[in-house]
Amino acid sequence: MGETTVDPDIAAEAATLLHREAALLDAADLEAWLTLYTQDCFYWMPLVEDQADPFDHPSIIFENRHLMEIRRRNLTVGTAPSKDYTIRGVRMIGDIAVAPCAEAPGEFIATSKFVAVIRWRRKEYHAGHCEHRLRATPDGLRIVSKRVNLIDSDLPMETMITYL
Numbered sequence: 001m002g003e004t005t006v007d008p009d010i011a012a013e014a015a016t017l018l019h020r021e022a023a024l025l026d027a028a029d030l031e032a033w034l035t036l037y038t039q040d041c042f043y044w045m046p047l048v049e050d051q052a053d054p055f056d057h058p059s060i061i062f063e064n065r066h067l068m069e070i071r072r073r074n075l076t077v078g079t080a081p082s083k084d085y086t087i088r089g090v091r092m093i094g095d096i097a098v099a100p101c102a103e104a105p106g107e108f109i110a111t112s113k114f115v116a117v118i119r120w121r122r123k124e125y126h127a128g129h130c131e132h133r134l135r136a137t138p139d140g141l142r143i144v145s146k147r148v149n150l151i152d153s154d155l156p157m158e159t160m161i162t163y164l
Contacts, residue, residue, distance in 0.1 A: 006108060010141070011098040014110045014134055017141050022091040022114075025163055030072040033163075034065075037143045038135055041065050043163060045148040060153060060160055075162065087162050089118040093130070101133060107144065108134045114148075116164045126164050127151050 006014075017036065024033040045060040054062040063071065075087065093114045101107035110132040118124045128150040134141045148164050 006098050006100055010108065010136075013141050014098045014108060014132075015096045017134065017143070018093055018096055018110060018112055018130075018132060021143070022093050026090055028075070028087055028089075028162075030075060030163075034068060034072060037065065037068070038137070039065055041068070041144055041146075043068060043146050043148075045150065045153070045160065045164070047153055049149065049153065060150070060157075061148075061163075071163075087118065087120045089116060089162065091116040091164065098134075104135075106136045108136075108141070110134055114164065118162060118164075120161050121158075124158065128153075128164075 021033065021036055024030075024036070042054075042062065042064045044054050044062050046054065047058050047060050051057050051059070091114055093112045096110060096112045098108050098110045101109050112130045112132075114126075114128060114130055116126045118126065128148060130149070131147040133144040133146075135144045150164075
């Protein structure tokens, strides 16, 4: 039977990383936010609740590092249409649990619940569950992937302008 617990220091570092990610997104500091991610990362927001992967079904967002960089630039260039309105947000995360990743030694799965309020043209409320895959690096834990499972992903919604 495999190990199912992690060192308390790793769990604390993972929780700190998730809270730092939320704070950087709240501050709209996407440049610093991207430093929390590995070069081979991806960000995924499935359209279907139990969607197994982003390849066999459409997703709300599925971006690799390159596409995340493009979104960051689009949201920071003053002349981009996305900058017509200031993006402001607050994200609250909790119920963080960390476990070893069975498929990859040195990696961990951190699950959490979140509520986010985003203001861009109008106020939007989002809530759901996140799964972060984290990797131990010489610089500390970094995010390999983030899956955002919205509780209402099957309902009509506006364009998702920023990350949750």
